[in-house]
Amino acid sequence: MALNDQRRSSTGGFDPWRGQSPAGSERRRLSFNPVAQWDPPVTHEEPPVGVVETSKSKRIAQVAVAAIYCLLAAGPVFGYAAIKPVLVQEGVYRETCTKQELRDGVWVCYEQELRLNLMFTVAAVSTNVCALPVGTVLDRFGPRIASLVGVAFLTLGSLFMAFAAELPFDGYIPGYFFLALGGPFVFISSFQLSNTFPKYSGSILALLTGAFDTSSAIFLGYRLLYQGTNGSFTPKKFFLCYLVVPVFILLAQIFLMPAQSYKTISELVAQVEEEPPSATINGDHRTPGRRRGRESVTSEITALLGPKKADKRVAVEDKRANQSGVYGAMHGKTALQQVLSPWFVLITLFTVVQMLRINYFVATVRTQYTELLHSHSAGVQVNEFFDVALPLGGVIAVPLIGIVLDHTSTPFALALLVGLATLIGAFGVIREMWAAYANVCVFVIYRPLYYTAVSDYSAKVFGFATFGKVYGLVICLAGLFNFTQAALDTLTHRTFGNDPVPVNIILLVTALFVGILLVGFVWRKSYTLSREKLEEEAEDAREVLMPDADEDAVEGTHHNGTA
Template identity: 50%
Template structure:
């Protein structure tokens, strides 16, 4: 699976400590960037390196609505289709893809899928999973420098080439199945990552738009489910070639939208809009050095026009961000979330290298590697696992079919509930829930019963989005938004590369455990439990330590201090509103 998929917030405030202690701090606002290449302390690119963003107030509301709709639909049809692999794999097996790798004995026995064929098919998914995670790094750099339109156009071409390769694979002189699937994963990430900035098209509804984008990614796993239903309904007449040629319509339409009305530059964040709001309040903006060259009458007219334009900008930005009351509520809500987490600001203000050497990073990285390996192993081998444990290909078919439906539904259905958990429970509590569910998943995964298989699938489709969202939430709260691109980028790259160990796990099942997945599942579950408990204990200890330091006499908790800059902006907005009401 891809870790890029879940981001709990698109921007936030970091606490940058004045000293090494947790006593006093100042806060800066940062927006999430997947670009890991920035070398500046703030984590921001130099103006010459980063493409200027555009204010949502400069684009009509109808255009922005259309952009969000197209962005969500594009994610639903392209961003994560490669993760619906379990549904596609059954078709690939029926179409006898890689059947030539089977031995004469296996062909004579007419086995449904042989070992080497299974390994090669699973390699398709492994390559796609690694690609989706690792490519977030170069895509993040490209997005910041060249904007979402360039990213979208590249994604369209990659998806098109990938679809053509898979459709024409039997006629091509190279392994076009793996190459095409790689390009589909690469193109999907090019579609997905730039979609996050669309949440800034409507800052007041940022959370809703992020939820829609994330849910669309999860729903995209149903694309191959729909294909499987068509394939079965037509008894194979609507096969791989027909589907992937028809799928070309998706990148072509996406490309047409990109070159017509989709944004060429990312939208400004709340912080950037707030800065422009402060500038628009400054009447000194109406006075230019060139005014000395104008006649008195012309000067009054020009300054009047400037004032009118400035006031209009102020009104437009105010409509985007909300009233003074809404801004206060937003600020208070964010402060409450940070206080509840118990670990917010633990390593804010430190360099990315210092953060990566800490136990905060090492433990979450180890847990993420193990979790990614377990989940990808389960997705690509679910049919083989339950065929062995239930000793029935027909029962394995039923479990696989149930999983194909449950995967996208579970991802979409859990989005609002995950947000509630992360907002209202401490980080220690959420991590404890994760470890508990992970352990239950491991136990159910070794019980050779049909009811346990169904329960395990349900637990998996609920656990998967919760883990990914929790990890991004943990990274933002503990490490901060200033270094988020490098920290989160490193996490997803390392965990993605470790997925390459999956063929080794499958070889272990085949050669050492006589096709039984139980020992490997127990080993992975045990490792997850040990590392997970270690992380929970460590975070609980650190959270208690942070509370103790903040409660020392004479120390003011930075979480309880108002954000002076933002408070001043809100108070000025309130005064302006009152003056407008009086007029």
């Protein structure tokens, strides 16, 4: 979820990064499409909605309702660690266990663990790959249609999960798959609401992102309810009740939400600039009325942005761009040139390894610590702590993300990610309860920081003209590579006798190696780009000063000649 780059996108006309883009994208509509070009809107598309045309109370209601349904539907599948014990207790995939495993009374058998983890792996992969079709639907048909597609997927997912035990085929994997697909359609469609109050666009995006991170608590709430009723509130009852959520989103889209995205500030500014106050229509002079309309739009823009002047905003953003150290490194290049560069290859390798580690830990936290601590009850205790910490970490990390990405360089941010990832890997091989709690605490802060830092890197290095295609490809490839999680499960259970330490060490060493390569490359390029910029500024300064020096020399010669 790309908080930093989305925050800048929502105030396109005042964003110096866009202004410096060779593509001149500051006049173009904000696009969520990872595959399409930055083409002008085609004639059949409806224009974006003007913020000034919607009342303030309605815009407040839209943001509040979006935050609620994102909390309920954006990413509940990432609460898999919380619902997995319920599914195990309900006997899901228990038929795959051997007779010996059943006689031993194991909590979860090998094949059962693989099938359950495959359910989450498919959901995690589809969530990442889904960014491609979501962007296309959103750009072409608008947020309402995109959200309604999400409603359909959420409904299908709920019905499959509710009746999976009664179906003649495996309904759990498609059910969880559809729930995973529905989340991005609903969540990404809500990003454009940051334009409802441009002055607070960052806060709105933080609210929506926080709702997404907290949505993993939905299954935690259900697990607690399941345990509190001694299993009488079955998954079938829960998922039938959950159908209220897609119905709520459907009603909100029909009666409250805009059919098309709100205009960005750049589009409002363009509206003022492109409409001359003295224009006439068919000889009918309407100067006073048009001038009043122009002045009204201008005053609305000022009210929306607040008293802070645009030039001051530009100065602040320009300072942040310069502070990055790598801003503009690949701007102006084609998407193919960017994809073939070390900038792309290294960040993709890093993302692949880290996303695999993150999703593998989410899927196996209980089984890992049951083996590490040699106690099922200790594994349950760590799992329950993780279920609470995961959504809370997403909220707590928001200010940390802002500080790191807005006030430090990109090499520092990447080095911090590598350091935290190494710390998580080190805690993951220590067989102590304190290390388990420490691991969970660092993990839940690292996860949202990692996702946002990767999108921030992509925006700064590759630029917004190709951001959707390049960043979408990074996430898509990383998501597809998550299917190798099954191989990690096989290594853990069969090769290493259920001991998670060897696999954790493999992941630790691989991540550290790739991380060092990435940080080393980016730091070196940052130093090189900084030197090149200083040389360019010095050259520009000489070009400005030399004409004055030549003029003074000519005047001095003239005076000497006359004397």
